[in-house]
Amino acid sequence: MSILPLPATGFDLDVPILIVGAGACGLVAALAATDAGAEVLVVEADAAPSGSTALSAGLIPAAGTRFQRDAGIEDTADLFARDIQKKAKGENPQELVDRLAEHSGKVIEWLADRFDLPFSVVTDFDYPGHSRRRMHGLPTRAGRELIDRLRSACETQGIDIICNRRATSLFVEGDHVRGVRLEGPNGTEDVGCGALILACNGYGGNRDMVRQFMPEIENAVWFGHDYNQGDAVTWGEALGADTLHLGAYQGHGNVAHPQGILITWAVITQGGVQVNLNGERFWDESQGYSEAARAVLSQAGGVAWTIFDSRIAGIARQFQDFKDAEAIGAIRTADSLAELAEVTGLPKDALTRTTTNIPTDKPDAFGRSFLGEPLKPPYCAVKVTGALFHTQGGLKIDQNARVVGKGGNVFPNLFAAGGAAVGVSGSGDSGYLSGNGLMAATVLGHIAGSAAANDMKKEHGHA
Template identity: 50%
Template sequence: MSPRIAPAANVAFETRCDVLVIGAGACGLVAALRAADAGADVIVVERDHSPTGSTSMSSGFIPAAATRFQAALGIVDSAERFSADIQRKAGNEADPAIVAAVTREIGPTLEWLADSHGLDWLVLDDFLYPGHSVHRMHAVPEKTGAGLMARLLAAAEAAAIPIVTDAHVTTLFAEPDGTVAGLEIVRPDGGAERIGCGALVLACNGYGGNRDLVRQYIPVMADAPYYGHPGNKGDAVLWGEALGAATRHLGACQGHGSLAHPHGVLITWALMMEGGIQVNVDGARFSNEHQGYSEQATRVLEQPGGIAWDVYDGRLHELGLAFPDYRDADSAGAILSADTVAGLAALMKVPAEALENTLADVERFRRGAQPDPFGRDFSRQPGLKPPYHAVRVTGALFHTQGGLVVDGSARVRKNDGTPIANLFAGGGAACGVSGSRIEGYLSGNGLLTAVALGSIAGRAAADRVRGAS
């Protein structure tokens, strides 16, 4: 059923609340917690029977600057430094006001989630993600998106926030000026209910699951495997456009160049950052693996069959085992192992001589005997030594990064620049901070804008309701 806008006049709502949130992923749950803490009566509606969404499928790692968790490890960081890293990766295309807002908000938000809602945070300081100048990735102890979701859901339950599941939002009811009065949900049995609200937060992600929109806005990823939630059909963008909202950077997205194939398990990019390489089916490298895992998706897809191999050694295999996804891939038999390069090549079914030559070249690059033609600096990591490991991967689309234009309070703006009074957006529903292209995605930008804009939106929505009343 296509999302639609209908007039609010004479609509009777069976239920009402101050702040209504569409989507129970990281963005929606943080928005709901923040609004509830501000004294608002909140309801979250979720399309699925059990909330999971793209958050559960992610690594669950959230970049944040100047947190007490960093300070405890002696890491010096600031929102300004984080902003500079974001803009450097985005080619200075990201909205400076939104970049400033999310980089200032995210640190205090993680500390608030710890202090008020019991979420524990670790800083991943054993490797540096591409594009970040300091260690600032934060994770819950499980180090998974599913773990993050479980803790946020537990916090919402403890805060007595109703989460209405199996609730597919099909219609928003709006006044002529765009003010949203409420919505209609349809149940699996076809029954419909209407919920009125003082403010609405769109936290239902982007349009990665809508192949027509992906083909229209991100043609380079039109045929890529999609490793995101299938319910991300672009409803927020379509509703916003129908209300006259502005959109921006709809060609932006997060890809990943290391999805185990055919297993469909994410292989941590830490393997590449700490010394691993990628080769194609001919046993040859084809890129600088340190530029970023998002743009690497397109480079992998350009290889014969859209396939590449991650090649690394026992040291990096041990590093990988610290990540649950990697352990899952290992248990599924995706990780190949051999004591010699020739033995590994035989398992990979790539030319042994070519793979041996590639690894010999890499060792020369590491020793400084010659520069890497792709521009990577190999001098900072040890050389690869037996035993050797490899995993067959492909490139994939994870989520979109363009969306509705919002201001510093996460309020949706119209094409003429004026705000829609009570409509807020965050996460994949809003235009993020990655610029206009897949290359602009800095590691963690997705959860950064989900959590930071969710926090901003929840607080601003509650303020809106209090001000209106």
Template identity: 50%
Template sequence: MNARVLHEQPPHLDVETEVLVIGGGACGLVAALRAAASGAEVIVVERDASPAGSTSMSSGFVPAPATRYQRAVGVDDDTPERFEADLNAKSKGLCDARLARLAAANIGPALEWLGEKHRVEWLVLDDFLYPGHTRFRMHTVPEKTGTALLARLLAAVEAADIPVVSEARAETLYAADDNRITAVEIVRPDGAREIIGAGAVILACNGFGGNRELVRKHIPDVADGLYYGHEGNEGDAIFWGEALGCELRHLSGYQGHGSLAHPHGILISWALMMEGGFQVNTEGKRFSNENGGYSEQAVNVLAQPGGTAWNVYDDRLHLFAQGFPDYMDAVSVGAIREAETIADLAKATGLPADALAKTFEEVESIRRGETTDPFGRSFEGKPALVGPFYAVKVTGALFHTQGGLMIDDQARVMGSDGKALPNLLAGGGAACGVSGPDVSGYLSGNGLLTAIAFGYLAGETAAEIARG
């Protein structure tokens, strides 16, 4: 790992800017837009040839309360306080309460600002509730993909004339004795180096999911699982933070997902489970409460024989899922199995026919209220599953880490002494998130929540510091 801090003056400066943003994902681009709107000169450095990162691999869904986009679909009783309560409930009170309050209060204004100032078009998904959310508050761009969200943010950055320097990996932070960051050295693919002087620096370089050593150290329960995130998330912010004596928290927290098509590596929407589908292992048996949450379901799936499971559902849900581009990708590559009867579905999947049929009977009995689910799930209000039936083989995966640098209410990085560093800020996966220390604390959308809310805050604060 080459991420390092040097407490010395840089030998020279090739370029100077008021605000330097490290990372070109949703967090970095929102931070850059906000800093520029506050009057600062901004440069974004991105290690890849084209910004992509975890944002482009996500579904692109962002939870936010009390927005005009919610009101447009009839949701007029959501509040930051209600959202904060949902965040705390999902994490069983273990997430940082201040950060939960900070994220819940700022994400709505951030999305509305992006819509009004930069014409990012938002719509609210109001046909199903994601696990843990008590209101329809999941916002998305019309294409319903993370790739499209990132493309819209990049277009806004280009329109604002903010330079994005690609193929530029930030490696060395130069710091004064008081930990004020004076410059950042970037490295090009050919080994060429440049030093950029900065008035303020924003860390938007995500977490450490791509660093197997750190994953094994901090979240060993998923160390041998599939990593479905950007390989460039190697923990640079963690290493810089440690060198600067910063406070790190909840490094054991992460977002998992129990529904990644295997071996195709395509995300299958958890809406299938929330709307009446279920999962079985290779023995044709259910093994958990699928409504608990897709993050913790990663661990449940990986614990099954072969570390895989099957999502089972019917034609109603198959048609519903076709509204998600990822699902259509899975259809196009042949990941989805179809059969007219349960017996035929068993043949198509290789699952034991008798066991699968019994599981269908058990689910229907639970749905009718005749028996109680031993895993605690309710199928109340969901239609019975009727043929034709569908199934897709899935595995559990690590998507991104949720622990990181502690920040204050202005997104300034905190030292272990409880004081904010002079001009270093963080957001998204580089900062401590709002999921707490456990995989089960992840509330749907928490990754983009802190990417955009904390990036929004960081950009404004960085501009104030740099121009102050």
């Protein structure tokens, strides 16, 4: 990853706006810029658009949408912003939180109205830290559907997405980025640009950076996209850009092991528990799935069993991932606790004691309050481990997603969004409010794409 002077022989190709990365962030940025009348090119290192988005549940939290109103949910951007800051203990830049919360609903409705994305709100369970039900998802509740629909929308708009092209260097003149060097199957290509949007996510796939910034999670399963190598931060630091919260990340402590399938946290919020190999609970699971990664990894073997029942499984089946896990036998079922002990290999007495001694009238010994029905047969269990999903720190940005320098200066035509920019999850893992990653990807993508397009219009006298 290097910074280069302008190529002596000029660029092989020039585009008004170049976007590096074709996950949700890059594709939304492309749609926003095109919608505002600018021409864009998206380059993607992988063979097809996917990114960490395709590995997620595809749920985007947004406040004050008509989808919420149709479901009888009253919500506001202010309330959403307060929830974000409360989870992160006030560690986020307030103006960034306010900007994302305020734009979240508009972006969801724009994607639905302009590009026919059929969003609906998850209404049958609550996510930790959200005081309203505001998770918007597509019918399969899977990130793969989100990325496929965004790609299809880009194709309909005539947006060029070139895959198998890895950005390796930036061409810089003063405080302007003038282009990018790409490595592809046929060698290198130098592409000039009027504006550059970094939508290449964070550094979770870079083991050295993970060890440096978040050593407590370095042994977790990596559940993100392998091209998340920290390019944006590396380039930014070489340019003198400022960074924030590089130790922040989203973990997940409910990934089926060894199958590597994400199990929805609904199995916990609806009354499920996690036990270690001794059949004993070890933490307050209601804190959230990001913190769960460290909690599970701290147990013997770095694994746990998530125990729930058939009622909860019925709610979890709205997620394609859960159905996939069932289909390949990752979810064990049993008609009694004795049978559950047999199919999991957990000690029968401890497992029985753990699952039958859950108080419903007061918080338990870990401080968790169980609301709703106790677990009853038939029972379900899945062996899980802790995973690192994506990093949440990154380049510091201004209100329009422009990259900010260490001296407070702004790089006029360099934008960072999604995982390339600092998120709103505080400084560690416990500040992650469910959906923060995709919310920042889509909303910042929209902001960056719109701002870059407006710049192009001004440059060409159309303002």
